[in-house]
Amino acid sequence: MLEINFTSEQLEILNKLDSDINSGELVKLFKKSELESDELVKLLKASNALYRGGLPVISDDQYDLYISMLRSINHLHPYLNRVEPEALAEAKTVELPQRMLSTEKAYSKEDIEKWLKRILKAAQEINIPEQEIELRVTPKLDGYAAFDDGTTLYTRGDGYRGQDITRAFERGLKVAQNGKRGLGPGEIVIKKSYFDKELSNIFENSRNIQAAIIAEKKVDENVQKAIDDGACVFYPFALIENKTAHFSEIIDNFESIVEEMWNAVDFDIDGVILETTHAVLKEYMGATRKNHRWQIAFKVNEESAEVEVKSIIPQTSRTGRISPVAELVPTKLSGATISRVTVHHYNMVKTKKIGPGAVVQLVRSGLVIPKIEGVIKEAKPQLPDSCPSCGSHLLWESDHLICPNKSDCPAQTENTLIHFFKTLGNNDGFGPKVIERLSNFGKKHIHEIYDIKVDQFVSYGFGDKTSQNLFDQLQASKEIQVEDWRFLSAFGVSRLGGGNCEKLLQHHSIVELFDLTAEEIVKIDGFAQISAEAIVEGLANVKEEFFKVYELGFNLAITPKESERENSDSPIAGAVVVFTGSMQQGSRGDMEKYAKSLGAKVAKSVTGKTTYLITGEKVGETKINAAKDKGVTVLSEQEYLDLLQGS
Incomplete structure (x- = not known):
């Protein structure tokens, strides 16, 4: 937490930045210990501009700390993948x-x-x-x-x-x-x-x-x-x-x-x-x-300190993962006062026995986020019984505690909406900014979004043309055909990514899945008991919302059943195929989709179980030779098309 007071010269530079960055908000953000990605970007942009202008507001260490925090939230964030501007406030480039x-x-x-x-x-x-x-x-x-x-x-x-x-x-x-x-x-x-x-x-x-x-x-x-x-x-x-x-x-x-x-x-x-x-x-x-x-x-820098833990505070992320945050006795480290630090996961809290009264070694290594390097004095681990956001029963998923309540957990609802439209992939209008605004107006569920009429969009502050476009895109997203596995995956159930959705739908219809037991799921190749139990509980949590959305009449392409695939007379029925390189007859995604419709199993990487490696342009000899060494048949795109046509 930093106390920042801007000088008049610094304010002059800040006033020339983006319109959504103002000094009052920045002062508040500098005081926060937990920051969202958009808040971090505002701090980084402002700090960088002041640094380039010769009036730095924070140390290099603190700037690197903010960079590391942003990377931990989203390592692909655009701000991390461009050169920080080394520019004067006003001048032609x-x-x-x-x-x-x-x-x-x-x-x-x-x-x-x-x-x-x-x-x-x-x-x-x-x-x-x-x-x-x-x-x-x-x-x-x-x-x-x-x-x-x-x-x-x-x-x-x-x-x-x-x-x-x-x-x-x-x-x-x-x-x-x-x-x-x-x-x-x-x-x-x-x-x-x-x-x-x-x-x-x-x-x-x-x-x-x-x-x-x-x-x-x-x-x-x-x-x-x-x-x-x-x-x-x-x-x-x-x-x-x-x-x-x-x-x-x-x-x-x-x-x-x-x-x-x-x-x-x-x-x-x-x-x-x-x-x-x-x-x-x-x-x-x-x-x-x-x-x-x-x-x-x-870059070199490492400081450490032995710090007493006051409590472990659970926080529900937008993905449902419960993050343990250690509240510490405030300690000065690398020029900053550290009072909170995120523990890696709750399994670490449990196995390292971290709780009130524990003493941990806190390290800032390389000017990055402080982390707990070790436990000097153990205490009774402090674990949550339920989700701090919605009160739901928590599930263990590997080292992490997860809230499975995707549809009604306040901490997750906005992310659930974003995930739905992003995964569905046939609607460009409902990105994070639009979802954030709708969420602020109380729209927490997918079916509620589809109920919005044009005049309501206008009342939420969208322009007339934008409001009509948003309404039209919602209707189009129901009419444009989308795979049933993609539709199911869009609900964000734990352990149900696209691949697992497709596996389940090769054996059961989409509505039958909600009546399956964990034992029935385990019988399907690729599902272990823990995953099956998490899927059953996750489906139960989204069942009500799923059917409200499903009954809106989406145009779903049904996944062929395993029995239908095996009986197919296609030359690649039952084969495991991998596509690589640039294809000429369509995108790689289209090629994969068509291969699945012909009964093939599409994989992303070559293994000993691969039947065909289909190569487009710009594929290295190393990859081709490695596949051949595994006994895989390598086909050019044209040879593959000839195979399908029986040539």
């Missing part, structure tokens, strides 16, 4: 001569070794010998990222487009190491020794100065003097101190090399960069939208 990406982060030697395994695997795929793989290790400068093409100096921007800040050179900014212009990417930095001696009593941190160097307005006279004295420089990565050696030497002497690079420059750094030097390998590995795959940043 221009295309960068070369992409400037962020750097993937690692916080332990084990993380580095995992990354190195990816490097070695890629090298093996293109026949580069291990002895040719060297790594370059450099300090990770904590400055203002920029790109110099010899004529123009650009900010990094979003990695694709930046802003012209050539004025920094016009003010006297020099290239470090007496280097020449035009050496590409680097950082604008100021010497630590100079800042500490000359400027630390004037500026709160060096970030203020980095932003001032490139600002459009007149440069502060103290900053101009630092530029004139050569303390402020543009440091191209090409010139930075480095250690280059075979990867095995780097790993064997990892700690000493990290320490050497950490102290190699008189500038603020926040880690070290490791990258492969092999040009062909770098080109082959390429990049994601955010990071180069051949490069990684190692």
Whole structure:
């Protein structure tokens, strides 16, 4: 929990951000210990803008903590997969001569070794010998990222487009190491020794100065003097101190090399960069939208404390999983006061005996979310008897306690609606934002959504045209044919994903499933007793809502029964087929759907039980040879079509 008071300069920057970000809301969000993904994104956007503007509101540690919290909620969130903007508040952008990406982060030697395994695997795929793989290790400068093409100096921007800040050179900014212009990417930095001696009593941190160097307005006279004295420089990565050696030497002497690079420059750094030097390998590995795959940043930080647990508070997530949150005696750790921490799962609470009075070792390793590393003093484990949101009986699912009440649990209803429309897949209008608004107006069940008329949508604040479109899409979603297994899966019953729904529906009709016993489900191949019991209880919980929706008259495509499949005269009836590569006769999903209709069992990966591997375009020889080694028949797309046609 952070107490934040914005200065007038910071408020000026915040006012130029998205309209849905305001300072009053941010102050409240900074105080919260439990945050939703959209709240985290607001904090990250604001913190990043203030940091880039030279007026940071939180530490790098706290920013990384928020990033890690967002990743734990949704590791695929778009904010995590783009370059944080390194941009001025107002200026025209221009295309960068070369992409400037962020750097993937690692916080332990084990993380580095995992990354190195990816490097070695890629090298093996293109026949580069291990002895040719060297790594370059450099300090990770904590400055203002920029790109110099010899004529123009650009900010990094979003990695694709930046802003012209050539004025920094016009003010006297020099290239470090007496280097020449035009050496590409680097950082604008100021010497630590100079800042500490000359400027630390004037500026709160060096970030203020980095932003001032490139600002459009007149440069502060103290900053101009630092530029004139050569303390402020543009440091191209090409010139930075480095250690280059075979990867095995780097790993064997990892700690000493990290320490050497950490102290190699008189500038603020926040880690070290490791990258492969092999040009062909770098080109082959390429990049994601955010990071180069051949490069990684190692960041160091670890603090721990022994903390007493006050209580374990159960919280129901939107997926029905009950998360144990340990309320702690407030403790300072890595500059932040920690009073709550999420325990991994309730099986850990039970087996490690965590409850009121327990003493745990709390660790922040690598500037990420605090976690319980161990239990110093055990106590009676504190386990909930029922869902804290709806009071339902809880189920154990592996290490987790689950609330099976998908349709009436307040913590889950909104997610249930989102899951239904997303899984159904034939309605584009009812995304999270629309569902959130409808939920706020008391619509908690699927059938209630389908009862909404055009004038009601208007009364909920939707425009006339949007309201008509939403109404029309609801009608269309009932008329457009959808597989019965997909319809069932859309209700979000625990242990009933699409695959298990299809297995059940190969033996029973969709309405018969609600009368099955766990023993009857266990008789079907692929269902264990615990899963069967969870499915029976889950179906019972959604039964009333299911039939209210089912009776609205959806156009369901019925899954062929197992007996019908076995009796099919199709050449692939009973066969296990896998599709890979880009198909020309339709999408892979369409091909899989058609194969199922012909009695085939479609799998996602090749095993010894696979009958056919159907290959489209751009399939590697390694995958094909591996399938053949398992005795699988490999068919091209055309050979597969010929097989179906009896050619």
